Amino acid sequence: MRSMLSARYKDRYLTGQGANTHARNAVSSIQAKIDAAHVRYNAARNAIINIAPHVNNIGWQVEFHLLDTNDVRSMSDLLDGETQGTKSISWIWKMRGAATSEEDCEGSLEAMHIEWCKAHACTMRWAEEVELLKEEMQRILQYLEWEAVLWDKHAVEFHSSDDTEYEGCIAYAKWQADLHRSLALQFTHQWKDTCAWMDSVDTEDEL
Template sequence: CTEGLLEMELLLRDAQCRASLVKLRNQLVIKGRFLNYKALHARHQGATTRARGIVNRNEMKIRLHSEKYQCAWNVLFTFAGQDEGWVGWQKLRKEDVRCMEDANDLAVKEAKRKKARERLKRKLDELVAHAVDAPAWLKNAEDEDLDGDEEGRVGESRRQVSWIWMGAGMTGTDAELEDALRIEWAKAYVRARRWNEEVRLLTEEFRRVPISLECEADWWLERAQVVPVGTDALHEAYAQGMIAYAIKQESLFRGLAAR
């Protein structure tokens, strides 16, 4: 083994943990802003579906940085003889990956959940009192509400800030966050330009399609006009059949162009 290779590996994994944690925080901030935008501006099925797609793509990046951090942590944990105190970084669990919220926001959300549970319970009690079988979605609604909100927080973990927001590696986070937001904006701008280009191409194609069909119709009409009728070169029945077929094709293409 090359001398100093182990030390270089440890430094590499330590830097990987620090960089992954910073990128993870950046993506969580972006996720929070995406969710706020979805809640405030996304209406109806189309806009909501697009907003959910953006959130899902950002969620994939969050999982990527989480897995990268955990892989580096596992290497450090192995080198440390499975002693977490020597690693210097905390183990990243699923419940640790959540957006940063203060106690007031969490208290408000918990109060809303409590009111929602009470409303659902009253509805179920009314249905039971009238001997009406409650639908499945209503029976499962309370369980879904108890599962937590969109950000995956469960139990008492909602009442405190995750350690990832208080750990090491905070230096330069604001600048890196601005870079991350700038990158996301640039990607969205490029996607919008690409979609606008697709719209222009489709518009031009729709403009050219009827013109092409009219040209095809004119071509079939010209073929009908050049059929040799009344000559010895072609039997009259064959000539009439050729003209009828050409007129039929000409009518077909003009009908398509008129649609």
């Protein structure tokens, strides 16, 4: 079944008119074989359920699950609501099986290797995004403090012979300095949990 799922995935992406006709015919033929294998597996499983108590065969259900329709998919197929970053691989690809040929075995290993490479590349992109986000957050806080210091400087250096203008400008400069520091404190509070999570995560292993 796994080799047929891999073959179905490859035939889906053939291009050209002739290739499309071939792909449709090939996919239909392969799908029929997959459906038949699906039925045979569950029938065999039901038979084992019936005879297992009589031969003292226990624990086999841990490895040989009931084969649901959603389980019969290639490594690259997505379930509804899944994305490339959140997709799960069907359990049929995680169990040991009896490949019908060395070619089938190599094909399954190649498919697993491809999926691992794709997942690893996705992890690296997320790790890079996390580092960029941390840098952007730090720069925002630094910018707000720089603005606050600049307004502090304006308040000290401003001069005017008009007392009303002087007091108004000084008050405005202090208000701006307080505003920027208040924003920095607000952002620091809002980002506290996010920053703690990012600092605790080993992005290469856990993202």
